[in-house]
Amino acid sequence: MADRNALRARKQPRQARAELTRQRILAAAAHVFAEHGYAAGTTNRIAEQARISIGSLYQYYPNKDAILLELVTRHLEAGAVLLNEHQDGEQPESIEAIMRGVVRAVIGNHLDDPKLLQVMMERTPHAPELMERITRYQRERVAYTRDLLARHSEVRVTDVDVAAELVVVTVETVVHQLVAAPCSVDAGRLEDELVAMVTRYLTAV
Amino acid sequence: MADRNALRARKQPRQARAELTRQRILAAAAHVFAEHGYAAGTTNRIAEQARISIGSLYQYYPNKDAILLELVTRHLEAGAVLLNEHQDGEQPESIEAIMRGVVRAVIGNHLDDPKLLQVMMERTPHAPELMERITRYQRERVAYTRDLLARHSEVRVTDVDVAAELVVVTVETVVHQLVAAPCSVDAGRLEDELVAMVTRYLTAV
DNA sequence: GTCTATAGGAAGATAGAC
DNA sequence: GTCTATCTTCCTATAGAC
Incomplete structure (x- = not known):
């Protein structure tokens, strides 16, 4: 019982953070696409705008x-x-x-x-x-x-x-x-x- | 007089050919852009479709x-x-x-x-x-x-x-x-x- | 004037350390 | 889970032979 609560307590914050990161990526992508277009709106730029690394970005979106x-x-x-x-x-x-x-x-x-x-x-x-x-x-x-x-x-x-x-x-x-x-x-x-x-x-x- | 005519006779065919080549490139580009879009419609593909080399293409259009x-x-x-x-x-x-x-x-x-x-x-x-x-x-x-x-x-x-x-x-x-x-x-x-x-x-x- | 070969550079996506 | 470093790929444009 105590274990399960502990697990939940740890897991929920992680999923919330993950959702937040996805939001940050989307907001960054919207900004970068709008400013540079699709081709010049590179994934590197999106990651930079979202203040995460390119590697992290690809953990949230496949492409x-x-x-x-x-x-x-x-x-x-x-x-x-x-x-x-x-x-x-x-x-x-x-x-x-x-x-x-x-x-x-x-x-x-x-x-x-x-x-x-x-x-x-x-x-x-x-x-x-x-x-x-x-x-x-x-x-x-x-x-x-x-x-x-x-x-x-x-x-x-x-x-x-x-x-x-x-x-x-x-x-x-x-x-x-x-x-x-x-x-x-x-x-x-x-x-x-x-x-x-x-x-x-x-x-x- | 004979020289000038000879010059003209040589020059005109060349310009006509050049204009024809430009037309071929345009037709090829229209086809390739329509089929692949702009990004994937590469200059190499355009040259190939026009049956000229990539080098020749860049002699007719700067980019x-x-x-x-x-x-x-x-x-x-x-x-x-x-x-x-x-x-x-x-x-x-x-x-x-x-x-x-x-x-x-x-x-x-x-x-x-x-x-x-x-x-x-x-x-x-x-x-x-x-x-x-x-x-x-x-x-x-x-x-x-x-x-x-x-x-x-x-x-x-x-x-x-x-x-x-x-x-x-x-x-x-x-x-x-x-x-x-x-x-x-x-x-x-x-x-x-x-x-x-x-x-x-x-x-x- | 036309070609081949390639320089030069950038982008998407991944590997592997931490 | 996040990062850095890099691999692979592919494109535009040019150099230089013919």
């Missing part, structure tokens, strides 16, 4: 892609959380209000680190596991949007499948562009107009 | 990025040509017809090699010359679109600057996505709906 994969996974999870938060207000809303919520959520999830997002996007075609995860996430969002459009009385489009695909792709990619490239016109205005565009598309007579 | 830069330049030029072709029919057209022409032109310019396009996009943030060229091209298209919207009587948007930026970004990025990722729904339908979306946005009362 460089695995680090990026976990970053992407967390990014998608955060996105899902933001979207669900907004869905929780279940009162019947206008299409415009719903679309504004979606656009805000997507912007919110991308705003903190646009350059890291760039790296994720540029690496996706080359890492099958990454590709598969992002594709699946996108499919879920399209399916959810399809149901939303099918149910909502304001929606006038003939083919909800095509419309859902178009709306999801449009919001995602346009937001990517807008947060990545600080363009000449005001960002707030562009948000308004993006919402207006998809709303008019979905509700036009 | 790897210069090859990609010329590919991008030609891609943008081809895009400009396609867009201008459609503008030549100067009869007053509906916004929908104009937008359909633009979307068709962008799709046409991207359809032949979506994967090469991916490589161009992924490399752009890391090569300043590339970035600058693409940014300039985009600015020109936004300016042109702004004037078009300002003149056209069907257009109802309040701020043509914001609208032009949004429309250009939307068409470009959505088309990129759609040609890159063969998605579940029909491509032709998506083209129609993309046209419908921007048209309804621009002409909504």
